[in-house]
Amino acid sequence: MSSYSPIGPVVGIVGAGQLARMSQPPAIALGVELRVLANAPDESAARVIVDTRLGDYRDLADLREFAQGCDVITFDHEHVPTEHIRALAAAGHVVRPGADALVHAQDKAAMRERLSGIGVPCPAWARVSSPADVERFAAEHGWPVVLKAVRGGYDGRGVWVCRSAEEAAQATAGPFAAGLEMLAEAFVPFERELAVLVARSPHGQGVSYPVVETVQQDGICVEVLAPAPRLDPEVAAQAQRIGLKIAEELGVTGLLAVELFETAGGLVVNELAMRPHNSGHWTIEGSTTSQFEQHLRAVLDLPLGTPKMTAQVVVMANLLGGDDPDLFKRYEHVLAHDPGIKLHFYGKQVRPGRKIGHVTALGSNLDEVRARARHAAVYLTTGEYT
Amino acid sequence: MSSYSPIGPVVGIVGAGQLARMSQPPAIALGVELRVLANAPDESAARVIVDTRLGDYRDLADLREFAQGCDVITFDHEHVPTEHIRALAAAGHVVRPGADALVHAQDKAAMRERLSGIGVPCPAWARVSSPADVERFAAEHGWPVVLKAVRGGYDGRGVWVCRSAEEAAQATAGPFAAGLEMLAEAFVPFERELAVLVARSPHGQGVSYPVVETVQQDGICVEVLAPAPRLDPEVAAQAQRIGLKIAEELGVTGLLAVELFETAGGLVVNELAMRPHNSGHWTIEGSTTSQFEQHLRAVLDLPLGTPKMTAQVVVMANLLGGDDPDLFKRYEHVLAHDPGIKLHFYGKQVRPGRKIGHVTALGSNLDEVRARARHAAVYLTTGEYT
Incomplete structure (x- = not known):
């Protein structure tokens, strides 16, 4: 005889960092069941959430298995490949935020394009794929130029504030060689x-x-x-x-x-x-x-x-x-x-x-x-x- | 390689009801590791605490095994036999509250005796072991008389408010036949x-x-x-x-x-x-x-x-x-x-x-x-x- 009546839905969180961990107290209060997809059983959220599944958030098969039985799927981080999120939704899973929204938190160029399009104030920006692109951007908007990896980062970093063509060339050498998409933004002299x-x-x-x-x-x-x-x-x-x-x-x-x-x-x-x-x-x-x-x-x-x-x-x-x-x-x-x-x-x-x-x-x-x-x-x- | 450094102590809670469950949010915040002793894996706290052990809180062997590795042991309820708590303490485990204190929340007669002894206001009370004892108590303090099981209860109940000797005899028939210790208290006309x-x-x-x-x-x-x-x-x-x-x-x-x-x-x-x-x-x-x-x-x-x-x-x-x-x-x-x-x-x-x-x-x-x-x-x- 079970002493439990499942009154609440199951929310699956991809990722088991501190954000998933801190979601557990309100889930406990609301009677919502959390499930997390963790890389290792001793991750921050895995230590405090019973229904922890081990898997790789970059692997669609792992994501599909994780999604089975979840009423809704959400995220601890924005590193799940957009195409995998679309695949989950296509398979009938409820994913919130959805891929069409989330891509703007994953892809900085898509974000700039969209925000500029709806009239939200952004710094001047341009996609760059070579040091020459960066210099052209700087010629128009001045130094320093802020260079960003469009997705993720490179060697643990994703943002470089460059004061000169030399600094920019140095910062972008690795990323450009690795074929990473980069974004140049005008430096904003903020208060x-x-x-x-x-x-x-x-x-x-x-x-x-x-x-x-x-x-x-x-x-x-x-x-x-x-x-x-x-x-x-x-x-x-x-x-x-x-x-x-x-x-x-x-x-x-x-x-x-x-x-x-x-x-x-x-x-x-x-x-x-x-x-x-x-x-x-x-x-x-x-x-x-x-x-x-x-x-x-x-x-x-x-x-x-x-x-x-x-x-x-x-x-x-x-x-x-x-x-x-x-x-x-x-x-x-x-x-x-x-x-x-x-x-x-x-x-x-x-x-x-x-x-x-x-x-x-x-x-x-x-x-x-x-x-x-x-x-x-x-x-x-x-x-x-x- | 572990990504975890065990900065917090382990608190073992005997019992896995809602009190243990609601202890998990502050434990998560403080980085304290909770362990619960549950009767079944789907109990209230067992659903939200990873380190859930199954066992019987009335069984000393189960308690001893549960206590291994806990920095301190505490309780979700007061039903753990006092002698088991003493045995755990004698084995070197830290139990809080300790048996000498907790007995006053387990044994209503011990509680009345002690509180009266330190001058804390209590209703008139007496241990009773027969209908005649109850009638004697009523003769002195009047009806109604509140009858209580000294420990636990009988058939799901532990308190009977009796307005007459007949009601008292009816209420106490089962408990007295079962050899339960009973307590009589004067009814307090409270606001x-x-x-x-x-x-x-x-x-x-x-x-x-x-x-x-x-x-x-x-x-x-x-x-x-x-x-x-x-x-x-x-x-x-x-x-x-x-x-x-x-x-x-x-x-x-x-x-x-x-x-x-x-x-x-x-x-x-x-x-x-x-x-x-x-x-x-x-x-x-x-x-x-x-x-x-x-x-x-x-x-x-x-x-x-x-x-x-x-x-x-x-x-x-x-x-x-x-x-x-x-x-x-x-x-x-x-x-x-x-x-x-x-x-x-x-x-x-x-x-x-x-x-x-x-x-x-x-x-x-x-x-x-x-x-x-x-x-x-x-x-x-x-x-x-x-």
């Missing part, structure tokens, strides 16, 4: 980076979270400030309109994160992601509906939850791996120092510079909340008392 | 039922959550109002002092829930539980530190989190199984009706009257918040629109 997270469900409901500021160091997001401090309400509303417009025009189902540059001339779109995003981790405690719950609701075509904040100010700080892998021994100090700090560990091997967790602080005074988040993040990763 | 939840860690730190009102129907908790409305602040402080005192005097490690009667003559203790408790489910969204996170922190001897509320008013309503097991089809209405309502399903087979989940609403106006929680609970379980 700061913002992000807006929206959700859209198949039946067309959309919601937008408050616009946040993302603070980067060496190209890695280290802090997210919610809401973005001192942001002109009109600019905030414009960012939200851009997010909702992109979601609608591209037919996104699930979450859409839009990374933006704030410039003297207005907002410019930098990147898109169609999944829970680092810039939305603050919503776990900082919003009535976390981004992880929202994504599940959206891909299941359930009504979306309110994105309302639970505090006036929320700061999320990433934990970047240091030299010492034993973070647990440092819990005691940070939890005693700040009884309101919220810790999130991803169960990943600690490697220098790797995102291994995050901390969140809530309150009403930005400087104070930011100092609390920083103190915890610095102490947990380095043992240094700031 | 309402309150509960206070406290946590205590092995190094002696204690915190108390705000006192709540628990609303019962037919002896089952249907609603929890946090904080207890219109409660005299002095009475609230007294309830918290009672909770902290019991935790300290009994050497509780982990959570302690104290159920109280509010009477014209003051507070009277009804029952104790030493684990997360139904009266504390509101803390998942309603407090900065949920009771489930707090219990993990306490049994791991980590500093406790703030019990501060995240809203002025929080109402939790239990979902009691109705005739229709398919609750999921009713999500759409409740989520669309109230974008701020929070749903919790336990993945348990739906049976009439069984607690299969709960809903939580947060806000600032009690009547409004209560109506929202009720609407969702009634609709989800019956399909009726209130």
